[in-house]
Amino acid sequence: MPELPEVETIRRGLNKFILNKKVSSVKILCDKSFIGPKEAILGQKIINIRRFGKALIFDFENGVSMMVHLRMTGQLIFRASGEESGRNYLEMIEAGDFKTTLYTEKSFAGGHPNESFYSELPNKQTRVLFEIYEEDGADSGTSQAIGTLYFNDQRKFGFCKVIETSEVESDSFIKKLAKEPWVMSVEEFKKNLMRHKNAEIKPTILDQSVVAGLGNIYADEALYMTKIHPERLTSSLSDTEIAELLEAAGVVMQRSIDSGGSTMATYVKADGTKGNYLEKFAQVFRREGEPCNRCGAEIIKLKVAGRGTHICPNCQKKF
DNA sequence: CTAGGATCCTGTCAGC
DNA sequence: TGCTGACAGGATCCTA
Numbered sequence: 001m002p003e004l005p006e007v008e009t010i011r012r013g014l015n016k017f018i019l020n021k022k023v024s025s026v027k028i029l030c031d032k033s034f035i036g037p038k039e040a041i042l043g044q045k046i047i048n049i050r051r052f053g054k055a056l057i058f059d060f061e062n063g064v065s066m067m068v069h070l071r072m073t074g075q076l077i078f079r080a081s082g083e084e085s086g087r088n089y090l091e092m093i094e095a096g097d098f099k100t101t102l103y104t105e106k107s108f109a110g111g112h113p114n115e116s117f118y119s120e121l122p123n124k125q126t127r128v129l130f131e132i133y134e135e136d137g138a139d140s141g142t143s144q145a146i147g148t149l150y151f152n153d154q155r156k157f158g159f160c161k162v163i164e165t166s167e168v169e170s171d172s173f174i175k176k177l178a179k180e181p182w183v184m185s186v187e188e189f190k191k192n193l194m195r196h197k198n199a200e201i202k203p204t205i206l207d208q209s210v211v212a213g214l215g216n217i218y219a220d221e222a223l224y225m226t227k228i229h230p231e232r233l234t235s236s237l238s239d240t241e242i243a244e245l246l247e248a249a250g251v252v253m254q255r256s257i258d259s260g261g262s263t264m265a266t267y268v269k270a271d272g273t274k275g276n277y278l279e280k281f282a283q284v285f286r287r288e289g290e291p292c293n294r295c296g297a298e299i300i301k302l303k304v305a306g307r308g309t310h311i312c313p314n315c316q317k318k319f
Numbered sequence: 320c321t322a323g324g325a326t327c328c329t330g331t332c333a334g335c
Numbered sequence: 336t337g338c339t340g341a342c343a344g345g346a347t348c349c350t351a
Contacts, residue, residue: 003344032328054345071345073329112344125329155328157345173346199322208346216344278344285344306324308342 002070002111004054004180004213005256010076010110011051014149017078017108018046018132021146023060025131033127033153036162040064053177053212057168065165068151069173074158075111077121078132080147083107085120116152125152128160176209181250184211186239189246193234201237202230203305205249213253217278217285220310222248224284229316230304255281284310 002010022045026038044060051057056068056076068076079086083106109117116125128151136142151160168174178184178192189211196204204210205219214222223230225248228241237245259280278286283293288301288310297314 006344069345071327072343073345153328154330155343155345157327196321203323206345218344305322308344 002054002074003215003218003253004051005218005253006110007051007054007056007070008257010108011049011056013108013110014076014078015049017080017147018149019049021046021132021134022143023130024133024143024145025129027129027131028127029122029129030127030153030156032156033151033158034160034162038162040162041066052168052174053180053208054215055173055177059165063165065163065168067161067163067168067171067174069158069161070111070153071155071157071159073112073125073154075109075114075116075125075150075152077109077111077117077150077152078107078147079121079150080106081145084148086118087120111152112154114154121148121150121152123152125154127151127153127156127158173208177212178209180212181214181246182254184246186243186246190239190242193237193242197233197235199234200231200305201228201234201245202307202309204234205245206305206307211246211249214249216307216309217282218249218252218256220285221252221281221283224310224312224316225252227315227317229318230309230311231318252281284312286310 022043023041024043026034026041028034028038040062041060041064044062044064046058047061048059049056050059054069058066058068060066068074070076116123122129130149130151132146132149133143134146136144151158163171179188181189192210193204196207196210202219202223205214205222206216220230222245226241226244228237228245284299287299290299291297292299292312292315295312295314297312299310300313302309302311
């Protein structure tokens with residue numbers, strides 16, 4: 001799933017297309033994917049798009065908000081009116097003419113990277129469609145369709161949920177979310193870690209109430225950066241390692257935000273071929289069998305707390 | 320309270 | 336080709 005950097009990239013991307021625009025219709029194709037009354041957001045202007053950890057919050061002018069969590073396979077894709085088929089993108093990609101201007105002008109896609117970013121929508125993974133429009137002028141009273149926002153989610157773990165804006169911070173997920181690494185003190189991080197002192201360090205830092213934003217990729221990358229074996233018990237970390245781990249968590253995620261997360265612009269390479277945005281920064285994630293960039297040893301994959309986990313067995317020792 | 324496993328769901332891929 | 340099991344960028348629920 002999209003981790004914090006991808007969600008932040010989506011937030012910034014959608015700001016350009018739908019901030020201060022209104023929702024004319026909500027079409028729900030999968031009941032499980034939409035919680036709460038859709039009527040509450042019809043005709044309402046989106047006045048703010050916020051992010052808490054991996055959760056996005058759309059605030060509407062009537063005091064209602066919509067929380068979107070993409071979980072493992074969620075995507076948010078905006079297509080301008082007339083661009084629904086995605087055919088234009090595909091032609092450009094096939095012609096080797098793909099440029100990021102495509103996404104800045106007509107479309108934006110973020111989240112779990114797959115061909116839905118540029119193929120025809122809606123498709124069988126589309127769960128909710130939001131039609132977006134804007135008023136032409138203050139006094140004209142006419143409105144114009146802008147485009148469609150698609151919530152896609154192959155595995156249906158994600159959701160859109162309508163709640164009161166005043167209730168956002170007391171939502172069960174938001175309420176227990178810890179701070180993000182760049183605003184958390186080492187002392188607070190250590191205190192949160194030590195609630196799980198008998199657990200392995202990797203699942204501990206995946207716990208969003210310990211530190212917000214890390215998922216399976218950035219957890220592996222942060223542990224690699226600090227040379228900590230993911231199966232070490234949390235209680236075995238020194239104060240120095242704790243401080244370095246917090247720093248690394250911030251660095252790996254900030255670096256990914258700066259490079260655009262897993263958007264269409266990075267999923268599809270400039271030459272039009274299907275790309276892997278992980279290539280740009282991943283040192284261990286999905287690099288099993290390849291050499292460690294620090295020592296040359298072969299990266300291996302193991303299973304830790306039920307999750308695929310990538311380490312350099314030479315740099316990251318268990319004892 | 321924590322630790323660890325099962326679970327939600329769809330799709331893909333490796334190995335018969 | 337068809338089948339089967341493992342696995343997947345997350346979080347919650349259940350049990351001990």
